[in-house]
Amino acid sequence: MFAHIFVNRFKCLVRDKTVMFWTLMFPIVLSSLFGLAFGNLASSDMFNKVNIAVINNAGYRSNTGFQAALSAVADTGYSEENSLFHVRLSTYEQANDWLKNNQIAGYIVINGGAHLVVRESGINQTIIKEFLDDYAQKNSAIATITKQNPNVGPMLMKNASESHNYLKEVSPTRGKPDKTLNYYYALVAMACLFGSFRGMNEVSAVQAYLSPQGARVNLAPMHKLKIFRYSLCAAAVVHLLSILILVAYLNLVLKVDFGNDLLYILLACVVGSMTGIMMGALIGTLIKKGENVRIAVLVSTSMILSFLAGLMVVDMKYIITHTIPAMAYINPANLITDAFYSLYYYDTYSRFFTNIGILCGITAVFFLIVYFVLRRQRYAGI
Amino acid sequence: MQVYKVYFKLMKQNLPAILIYVCIFLFITIMLTYFYGQKTSPGFNQTRSNIAFINNDQGTVLTEGLRDYLNQNANIINIPNDQDSLQDALFFRKVEYIVKVPAGFSQSFMNGKNDVQIEKTTVQNSVSSVQLDFLINRYLSTVNLYAQNMPDITDSELIGYVNNDANHSSKVQVKSYGKTADRKAANYYTFLVYAMIVIIFLGVSSIMMVFNDTDLRRRNLGSPLKSFSMNMQLFLGNLSFALTVWTIMVVLGFLITGKAAFDLNSILLYVNLLCLTFVCLSLSFLIGSFIGSRDMQQATANVLSLGLCFLSGVFVPQQLLGRTINFIASFTPTYWYVKAVHDIEKLVVVNTANVTPIINSMLIQIGFVIALMTVALAITRQNRVST
Numbered sequence: 001m002f003a004h005i006f007v008n009r010f011k012c013l014v015r016d017k018t019v020m021f022w023t024l025m026f027p028i029v030l031s032s033l034f035g036l037a038f039g040n041l042a043s044s045d046m047f048n049k050v051n052i053a054v055i056n057n058a059g060y061r062s063n064t065g066f067q068a069a070l071s072a073v074a075d076t077g078y079s080e081e082n083s084l085f086h087v088r089l090s091t092y093e094q095a096n097d098w099l100k101n102n103q104i105a106g107y108i109v110i111n112g113g114a115h116l117v118v119r120e121s122g123i124n125q126t127i128i129k130e131f132l133d134d135y136a137q138k139n140s141a142i143a144t145i146t147k148q149n150p151n152v153g154p155m156l157m158k159n160a161s162e163s164h165n166y167l168k169e170v171s172p173t174r175g176k177p178d179k180t181l182n183y184y185y186a187l188v189a190m191a192c193l194f195g196s197f198r199g200m201n202e203v204s205a206v207q208a209y210l211s212p213q214g215a216r217v218n219l220a221p222m223h224k225l226k227i228f229r230y231s232l233c234a235a236a237v238v239h240l241l242s243i244l245i246l247v248a249y250l251n252l253v254l255k256v257d258f259g260n261d262l263l264y265i266l267l268a269c270v271v272g273s274m275t276g277i278m279m280g281a282l283i284g285t286l287i288k289k290g291e292n293v294r295i296a297v298l299v300s301t302s303m304i305l306s307f308l309a310g311l312m313v314v315d316m317k318y319i320i321t322h323t324i325p326a327m328a329y330i331n332p333a334n335l336i337t338d339a340f341y342s343l344y345y346y347d348t349y350s351r352f353f354t355n356i357g358i359l360c361g362i363t364a365v366f367f368l369i370v371y372f373v374l375r376r377q378r379y380a381g382i
Numbered sequence: 383m384q385v386y387k388v389y390f391k392l393m394k395q396n397l398p399a400i401l402i403y404v405c406i407f408l409f410i411t412i413m414l415t416y417f418y419g420q421k422t423s424p425g426f427n428q429t430r431s432n433i434a435f436i437n438n439d440q441g442t443v444l445t446e447g448l449r450d451y452l453n454q455n456a457n458i459i460n461i462p463n464d465q466d467s468l469q470d471a472l473f474f475r476k477v478e479y480i481v482k483v484p485a486g487f488s489q490s491f492m493n494g495k496n497d498v499q500i501e502k503t504t505v506q507n508s509v510s511s512v513q514l515d516f517l518i519n520r521y522l523s524t525v526n527l528y529a530q531n532m533p534d535i536t537d538s539e540l541i542g543y544v545n546n547d548a549n550h551s552s553k554v555q556v557k558s559y560g561k562t563a564d565r566k567a568a569n570y571y572t573f574l575v576y577a578m579i580v581i582i583f584l585g586v587s588s589i590m591m592v593f594n595d596t597d598l599r600r601r602n603l604g605s606p607l608k609s610f611s612m613n614m615q616l617f618l619g620n621l622s623f624a625l626t627v628w629t630i631m632v633v634l635g636f637l638i639t640g641k642a643a644f645d646l647n648s649i650l651l652y653v654n655l656l657c658l659t660f661v662c663l664s665l666s667f668l669i670g671s672f673i674g675s676r677d678m679q680q681a682t683a684n685v686l687s688l689g690l691c692f693l694s695g696v697f698v699p700q701q702l703l704g705r706t707i708n709f710i711a712s713f714t715p716t717y718w719y720v721k722a723v724h725d726i727e728k729l730v731v732v733n734t735a736n737v738t739p740i741i742n743s744m745l746i747q748i749g750f751v752i753a754l755m756t757v758a759l760a761i762t763r764q765n766r767v768s769t
Contacts, residue, residue: 141547156531166519178506303406
């Protein structure tokens with residue numbers, strides 16, 4: 001009997017285009033969009049040149065050192081690819097006007113020291129300030145050295161303009177901490193939770209008042225919960241397959257790092273998809289309103305949970321972790337995200353198993369609730 | 383006005399589902415406005431990143447100097463120096479950057495050998511990592527400059543000089559020109575794109591699905607009501623719905639920003655949102671005519687909203703998206719909406735040069751509305767002929 005129900009249910013599920021879309025196509029489309037949006041974060045294409053103005057006063061004209069430092073980072077030539085600033089020389093009034101009209105991010109006044117006039121704080125303004133600080137500190141160092149040791153000549157200027165990297169990147173763990181990876185893991189979590197469509201459909205299929213199949217199943221000389229269990233198995237297998245396709249797509253096409261432990265990745269997928277399916281079954285059992293409302297609740301629950309796990313904006317995940325730690329431990333989307341992240345990140349598996357353990361617990365609780373609501377239901381009228 | 387009345391009867395039926403979406407997406411928008419708003423830009427009130435400083439080269443002047451220097455520019459969080467605690471600190475983002483000074487670093491560095499390097503562990507692709515790399519390298523470069531050019535200097539003298547240099551930071555003057563940008567409002571109106579697309583799309587397409595049903599349409603075409611009148615009533619229905627959503631959002635904006643503002647900037651924001659409302663309306667009208675089932679409706683709503691939001695700079699700021707993506711995004715109306723919100727946020731002096739780009743962005747949105755409506759009407763016409 002198991003084989004019969006399983007095989008037929010399997011066929012039904014694979015042919016269900018809508019749910020296939022939600023669990024497979026939608027995450028793939030979304031992840032491709034992530035790939036587009038984040039592919040750029042690591043590349044040099046990221047920065048546009050910052051427009052700035054320098055007040056062309058006596059202070060600037062006499063300060064050849066600053067002129068040299070500025071021309072090193074300005075796009076004076078046409079081919080300056082790595083320059084930071086687009087510099088214009090101007091008068092006070094002109095610069096003020098530009099600043100008011102947002103044509104420049106800020107302007108620099110050389111009056112003894114260099115100082116910066118801006119309208120707001122922001123990334124571009126910070127870049128200008130860092131440049132000026134760097135210049136001021138180097139200048140101060142050069143001044144001190146020439147005062148103490150007047151014999152140093154051109155070597156000093158040469159040394160001063162050299163830039164070194166004194167840092168070595170090491171990772172305390174297998175994977176380097178990475179912000180963008182979280183988006184992809186949260187996406188897998190979302191796909192897992194979309195398994196709730198399958199769970200809800202399985203509940204509808206055995207509830208006589210929800211679907212004609214349900215009515216028919218209730219007449220069959222077989223234990224209803226047995227049928228439910230068997231078809232849940234089919235749903236789990238189909239859902240797992242689509243999650244695996246998604247993970248394969250992320251890993252092979254978008255080059256998302258999932259760590260190397262295939263077996264554990266598989267385990268995370270299995271547990272994650274079971275949680276999703278049971279969540280759907282729970283919503284399907286508890287909400288007795290029409291299909292519209294139930295789908296709305298399903299989609300919004302999955303979206304909100306994924307949102308809190310950092311699907312749209314990754315900082316949200318850490319805001320929740322720091323402000324409401326308990327929420328981070330009961331949000332299935334967050335747990336699935338963390339499970340994948342800890343596989344990527346840690347050398348050990350204790351954090352991974354904590355997450356998987358809690359997920360299993362949540363799934364079991366969902367299952368028990370569904371079981372006790374579904375059992376022994378009788379219908380006086382449909 | 384039978385059709386108009388039916389429109390709202392149908393809307394009433396769909397209200398529970400739509401209300402759920404309204405609540406959910408507003409929840410997301412409000413969370414983002416409240417929590418995320420302040421964190422987007424490291425400014426002069428310089429955001430100080432949380433870092434860990436592990437010193438295995440205790441007692442040298444150089445490392446102490448470096449530590450003090452970093453302490454001025456970042457928050458040093460004390461974390462036990464063992465593998466597990468460090469891993470966990472990064473995992474939960476208690477810190478975003480770990481500096482580890484290996485034993486013997488000072489000696490090697492001062493001798494100019496540089497064979498012992500400072501080890502860093504950072505969160506990839508974060509602003510704080512770039513900033514801290516820069517700070518540490520700057521400090522060490524300055525030390526190196528002294529060491530190379532003043533060979534006889536003692537270590538403590540050297541660090542004294544370097545610390546003195548490090549205090550030379552340039553002054554920043556912030557000119558407000560009488561008005562400060564309201565970042566909260568700008569954030570609310572940016573993140574609102576997500577909610578607007580979903581809510582208007584679901585509302586409009588739910589009704590469209592009913593009227594586009596083949597049998598029903600045949601029946602309606604046979605009625606004595608002129609098809610022009612019917613379409614106008616439908617159009618009025620859609621318009622009323624969209625304007626209601628717009629009003630609700632603007633009023634919610636009052637609650638979130640804490641004031642009902644009617645200065646020029648705020649009014650421009652409302653008008654801009656109105657343009658977006660029409661964009662969503664025409665987009666829903668066009669796509670709604672292809673939609674046959676509830677499931678497809680949900681699917682389209684989510685792909686459409688998330689896709690447009692990620693591409694046009696709602697979730698990831700436009701300036702981080704790079705030229706290629708921004709170029710692609712400029713073919714979407716939402717890109718122009720978001721751009722207008724940023725321009726309005728920065729607008730303090732009203733003159734042609736400042737207002738023109740904002741008006742242009744709005745006009746481009748209206749252009750999209752006209753284009754989308756034209757296509758939609760052409761398709762409806764085609765559909766009517768074919769059935």
